[in-house]
Amino acid sequence: MLLLLLLLSLFPTVPKSLMIPSSLDSEICPIGHFPCGNLSVCLPQVLHCNGIQDCANGADEDNCVDINGWPKLLDVFLSSRGSRPKLEEEAGDCTLDVVPEKCQCSGKMINCSNQDLHMVPSASSNATTLNLQNNKIKSLSDHQFIRYQGLKNLLLQRNRIHAISSQAFSGLFTLKKLFLSHNRITALKPGVFKDLHKLEWLMLDNNKIAKITAGSFTGLQSLYFLYMLNNSISELPKNSICVEMPGLNWLDLEGNRIKTVRRSVFQQCITVLILHGNKIRKIQQGALSMLTKLVDLDISANQLQRLHPLLFSQLQELQMLNISFNPLKQIYENQFDSLTHLHSLSLEGLEIPNIQNRMFAKVVNLSHIYFKKFQYCSYAPHIRSCKPNTDGISSFENLLANIVLRVSVWVMACVTCFGNLFVICMRSFIVTENCCHVLSIKSLCCADCLMGFYLFLIGAYDLKYHGEYNKYAQAWMESSQCKMVGFLAMLSSEVSVMLLTYMTLEKFFCIVFPFSHHRVGKKQMLSTLTAIWILGFLISIIPFFSQEAFGNFYGRNGVCFPLQSEVTEKQAAREYSTSIFLGLNLLAFIIVVVSYTSMFYSIHKTGAKTVERSVLSREVAIAKRFFFIVFTDALCWIPIFLLKTISLMQMEVSGTVTSWVVIFILPINSALNPILYTLTTPSFLERLKQGLKRKQRQLESKMSFTLVSIHTNTTE
Numbered sequence: 001m002l003l004l005l006l007l008l009s010l011f012p013t014v015p016k017s018l019m020i021p022s023s024l025d026s027e028i029c030p031i032g033h034f035p036c037g038n039l040s041v042c043l044p045q046v047l048h049c050n051g052i053q054d055c056a057n058g059a060d061e062d063n064c065v066d067i068n069g070w071p072k073l074l075d076v077f078l079s080s081r082g083s084r085p086k087l088e089e090e091a092g093d094c095t096l097d098v099v100p101e102k103c104q105c106s107g108k109m110i111n112c113s114n115q116d117l118h119m120v121p122s123a124s125s126n127a128t129t130l131n132l133q134n135n136k137i138k139s140l141s142d143h144q145f146i147r148y149q150g151l152k153n154l155l156l157q158r159n160r161i162h163a164i165s166s167q168a169f170s171g172l173f174t175l176k177k178l179f180l181s182h183n184r185i186t187a188l189k190p191g192v193f194k195d196l197h198k199l200e201w202l203m204l205d206n207n208k209i210a211k212i213t214a215g216s217f218t219g220l221q222s223l224y225f226l227y228m229l230n231n232s233i234s235e236l237p238k239n240s241i242c243v244e245m246p247g248l249n250w251l252d253l254e255g256n257r258i259k260t261v262r263r264s265v266f267q268q269c270i271t272v273l274i275l276h277g278n279k280i281r282k283i284q285q286g287a288l289s290m291l292t293k294l295v296d297l298d299i300s301a302n303q304l305q306r307l308h309p310l311l312f313s314q315l316q317e318l319q320m321l322n323i324s325f326n327p328l329k330q331i332y333e334n335q336f337d338s339l340t341h342l343h344s345l346s347l348e349g350l351e352i353p354n355i356q357n358r359m360f361a362k363v364v365n366l367s368h369i370y371f372k373k374f375q376y377c378s379y380a381p382h383i384r385s386c387k388p389n390t391d392g393i394s395s396f397e398n399l400l401a402n403i404v405l406r407v408s409v410w411v412m413a414c415v416t417c418f419g420n421l422f423v424i425c426m427r428s429f430i431v432t433e434n435c436c437h438v439l440s441i442k443s444l445c446c447a448d449c450l451m452g453f454y455l456f457l458i459g460a461y462d463l464k465y466h467g468e469y470n471k472y473a474q475a476w477m478e479s480s481q482c483k484m485v486g487f488l489a490m491l492s493s494e495v496s497v498m499l500l501t502y503m504t505l506e507k508f509f510c511i512v513f514p515f516s517h518h519r520v521g522k523k524q525m526l527s528t529l530t531a532i533w534i535l536g537f538l539i540s541i542i543p544f545f546s547q548e549a550f551g552n553f554y555g556r557n558g559v560c561f562p563l564q565s566e567v568t569e570k571q572a573a574r575e576y577s578t579s580i581f582l583g584l585n586l587l588a589f590i591i592v593v594v595s596y597t598s599m600f601y602s603i604h605k606t607g608a609k610t611v612e613r614s615v616l617s618r619e620v621a622i623a624k625r626f627f628f629i630v631f632t633d634a635l636c637w638i639p640i641f642l643l644k645t646i647s648l649m650q651m652e653v654s655g656t657v658t659s660w661v662v663i664f665i666l667p668i669n670s671a672l673n674p675i676l677y678t679l680t681t682p683s684f685l686e687r688l689k690q691g692l693k694r695k696q697r698q699l700e701s702k703m704s705f706t707l708v709s710i711h712t713n714t715t716e
Helices: 002-008 070-080 374-379 403-429 435-464 469-477 480-512 522-544 571-607 613-648 655-665 668-679 682-715
Strands: 033-035 042-044 104-106 109-111 129-131 153-155 177-179 201-203 225-227 250-252 272-274 296-298 320-322 344-347 368-371 385-387
Touching (some): 368 374, 374 385, 403 435, 403 655, 403 668, 435 480, 435 522, 435 668, 469 480, 571 613
Parallel strands (some): 109 129, 129 153, 225 250, 296 320, 320 344, 344 368
Antiparallel strands (some): 033 042
16 A cells, blocks of 8 residues: 555656746746856756757856855956065066075065075065975064065975064065964964065964964054964954054954854955854844945855854845855744855855745855755755756766666566566475465565565656656655655665574574474464564654654665665664664674574585585585575675764765665675575476476476377377
8 A cells, every 4th residue: 555655656747836937938048047148948947057058059067166255266366466466576686795604586576495494594684575385494583574675575384493583574664475374383473474464365374372462463464364373362353453454455364262252353355255164153133234245255154153144245246155065953034134245155065944935036146055964955046056966876867866876766666576486486386395485585585675666666767757856856855655665675674684694593403403403383483573564664754753753764775775875864863874884784784694604514514524526516506595594684785884984984985975875786686596595596497497397397297298199199
């Protein structure tokens, strides 16, 4: 009945509310479609920016690179100064009178990098670039560079600097770029940069700075870039950073230890603010309200569980927003309403249970959006570039992403179903004395048949959604049909595992302990088989009992099988699936391997007492048979054990791997069990030969009778 209902559910018409309207007569493309440049042709979202030229003029692959936010700003900044992002003066002959030993000179640039210097060398005072990177300088004393008053670029990265005097940079009135990256600086003294009025770039990344104190950046009136990535800053100053650096545009605080963003820290001066990879738990309401010039905001990879609905309300100039990889519990439907100039929105790594079209409807200029799941793209049909295009299992167009999977699912389904049904029929017609063993085999075939039905259903739903899967992807994964399909796969898998283990143990006791083992009766066998099916049913149905604890246990992907673990997965669901795949199933696999190894050893030990050739050949045959039984078990379960372990370690597992495991690896046992446990067994082959001989004799007898009759009629 369950299978019938699932099959019937394939045929209802698609609800009109899910259909995307189109108008061939209109000059404007219907929602979800975008024009091919100046051609009067519209293509759906899925065909734009997919790496394939679908428009005749290739316009569907134009403007696909996301250069919004800081890349565009950087280009504008460099263009306005007529310079390129390099620090060297133009190449030419040295024009300096004094050049330190071991150093090279080109024009007015001195290069002393990688010379094991322990102190700043002395050179001509008219040098404009001094490159001291990759040396062993430990400290900078007072007036260290006072003679270089024409210096524009000072490179001190990758030294061992831990102490900088408050007068170290005094007199450097023309300095524009200062690199102090990859040192051991722990603090910046007040007034240390007070003479650097023309400094534009200050690179302090990869140091050990723990705190920004008042006065640390006094004098930096022209500073444009402040790069403090990968320090140990845990607290921002109470007063606005813009007070000391009124020209600051770009502030990068990525990879620090900031926990809270207060209201007074950031003011109007900043256009690029990067807070990626901190430990931010709270952004106070109004903390971003003064950033009216902000163009690029990155607060990804923090510990934010909630964003105030009006947090971005004053950021009308924002072009790029990244809130990815935060443990957000909710995104409000009006969260992005005021971001009318937003072009790029990153929501990667976020579960959005309340996602809806309304959430992105007012962000009319959005051209690039990034989700955790490609299924979410159906809620942003007006955005031209939506990523990802696939999860490896499914794609925008199809439930099964590629043609190989779509064909293979039907092949595996046919082999699994018809192979097991054939064995059930043959076992029913062939008379045998061991009826208990036949019951076990039939029960195993029934369980394996369910895996075939599961594959048939996945293939059928793939056909149903062919060409437009993304419209219905989210609804499909949350549907009762997906849950029941997943239930069938889990029931088949677990009952099959337990039956194989039981049959293995039964055979183990018969062979290893032939005299002490009590033979199982029919009633006991029926009770055991019933208990196994009930246990398998309970294992499969438990996730239905608590949506709060297990979430959408079966609907985490298009094939409705809970193989992968994710960061956002419910704790109970993760523990439950782990206990099944790495607990019950791993234990069963170990039992099967150990049992068959012991059985072969016992048979070999018994056979060693005789030297008959027939005994040796029988041992070889048994060894081959046992090897293939263990090998197919290993082929099925070892990849699953590895995949589950890797996903539990939060290592990225491609969805493509999961799809191949579900379509090819998981059904291997179900497809091969009929061959291993029936079609290749000596007893079955012997009975089959006897049956064929009996049929042959009957046919020969019938033909003889016919010939005699013909001969008799002829003679008469």
